[in-house]
Amino acid sequence: MKKTYLFAILLFVTLLTVSCTRPASESDRHTDSIFPTAMNATPEPMPLTPLEEYIALVESYIDGASFQQMDESRTKQVSDMLMGHYDIIGRTAGDGMDYYLAVRRKDAPVYDDFSSIDIGYFSEAGVKNEVLQIGYYDKDIDSNILYELEGYDLLELPFGNKNLDCFCFSESKSSDEYANQTFILAFTQNGRDRLDFIRKNAGLSLYSANSPRIEFYYQDKDTINFYSSPYSCFINISGNELEEISSLFSSSEGIDNVKSRQDAWKYLHEEDSSIRSTGARLHIDGKQYEFMGNSNSAGYIMSTMDEQGFIALEYNEAVYSFVMDKIKNVMEIDYGSFDAQWFKIPLKSASIDFPESVEQADGSYTTDLRSQTVNTPEKLNALSKLMNRAINSEEIYGFSGCPYIASIKFTREDGEILRVFIATDSCDSMTYDGRIGFEYGKQSDMAEIFDEAMADRLLN
Incomplete structure (x- = not known):
């Protein structure tokens, strides 16, 4: 058996308690007949439970999806893997967007030696998928595995990570099987912050491995809430734009005797010692084009490919300007503006x-x-x-x-x-x-x- 990774979540989140709201009785709904005007009043809407609030929040981020309650036959497998210790709510919108909420039952076992939660995955010969393990560390920091779920991934612990009260799962899929990246991001606060940032800056898109795209590093007060380093932003390239870029590349001037990335930087520093990477890249047909320049020197492009590594250093001010203009139109920042002075x-x-x-x-x-x-x-x-x-x-x-x-x-x-x-x-x-x-x-x-x-x- 090979443990692929294991983590103990140590964040400190206030525990929210799942509660059930009792439906109002008839005597609750109507006042005495001495107040006839109240008999036709619209009842106040029932307050949402914390679980209902979480479901509503998640699904509000997934545009164009209509979620429905799963049939009990689909949730039984998860319930069995959790040994009947949890009530299971299954939600589905089709296209691979299915998730399960497990809420611990009041009659489930209580572990007096519980210290912290223990969640991880392991794989072994003969097992197709990694197996999700859920358990806890006791007072002696020994791991106690309680549940094993093959074919499921943990999405979030909706009510905190200091107990075993609630888990959110999805069925395991390879990354390219998810029809909607937003689906995965919607379950965590970090992911929702990322979606808010992308929606706030019209023109940005989620990462798509096979699409022609501009990539650039960016930071502000929003991104540091969900990413601690410069965040990679993406702008998709349309078919017409791709044709334009391909045409512009035909006029590139190759730089001779540059065989490696080190050679390229040496050449650039000899041309202008203040040339830096701009933080912008272009991805087309498996090639990555990295843009180098500053406020006085614009147009240098270093191209690489995963299989071949470094390919060439070229000069093309038209392609350089195209990419810088696209970024500026979206973020209102000039990525060619580095000034060493x-x-x-x-x-x-x-x-x-x-x-x-x-x-x-x-x-x-x-x-x-x-x-x-x-x-x-x-x-x-x-x-x-x-x-x-x-x-x-x-x-x-x-x-x-x-x-x-x-x-x-x-x-x-x-x-x-x-x-x-x-x-x-x-x-x-x-x-x-x-x-x-x-x-x-x-x-x-x-x-x-x-x-x-x-x-x-x-x-x-």
Whole structure:
């Protein structure tokens, strides 16, 4: 038997209790005859239970789907796998959009040695699908497996993850079998935040592996709620646009004697040492085109393919402009605007929002958002030097997997504004405009400038 992964969920979510509302009796519905006007009054609607609220919330995010209650014959298998300890509600809209809610029965066993929930998957020879295991860790941190569900995936724990009260499942499917990505995202708060972001920015689309598309990194106050690094956004390319792009590519100028990614960067730095990746890419027919440039140099494209790796470095200002314009039309940001001299003009102010984890007396953690604005010449000069050195150094490829969730807003004396996002773990790195990664030096140096918001990061 091979355990593929196992996790104990340690988030701290307030427990919501599933309750059943008693239907009003006839005596509840009508007042005494001495109040005749009340006899024709419309009864107040019954309040939704927490479970009904969750169902309504999830299904409101899945456009064009009409969910119906499943027949009991379809929910029996889940009930049996859970040993009859749960009442099962099945909901279906067809096209693979089926889900099951399991609510623990009052007569189900109670485990006095329960410490925390234990959920994971395992696979073994002869078993077609991974098997979902549900259990708990006891006071000695030993795992106790209670239920095994083959052919099902966990979607969410609707009422919190500190107990065994409620689970939401779907039938296991490969990723390309889901007719609607929105279906999966709708079950979690993280997924719903992502859907809200895409709907808020008309023109964005969900990822589609086989569709021609523009991809670009992006961060703002919305994305850091559901993704801690620069978030990959997508804009689908229509058939007519694809024909236009193909025509534009015919005029590309290939750069000779460039055989690798390292060769490409060497060539670009010799042409203009301030050229950086823009954070934008184009995906067509299995090829990825990465756009390189800055406010003074536009048009360089590095192409790669999964099977072959690096293919070529070429120059095509028309294709470059097409992609930059598409992004700007959707997000109102110029992705070709990197300026290595941005911090040469004096700053007027700099404001930080830094989320700091604070340990509580019971060992749990809460997040304290600490804000600070600096506007003294001494601190602003130190900050300008720190940032100028960072953006004129080599960029970080891949962002190093750090949580870039603290934002800094820089305002120059000429009114220009720039946002960067710095890591809140031990990384000394940041993202310029939420799309290009750099290391800025020591975190303690940043903390000396923002000495209130980052007080816990100061060296003693």
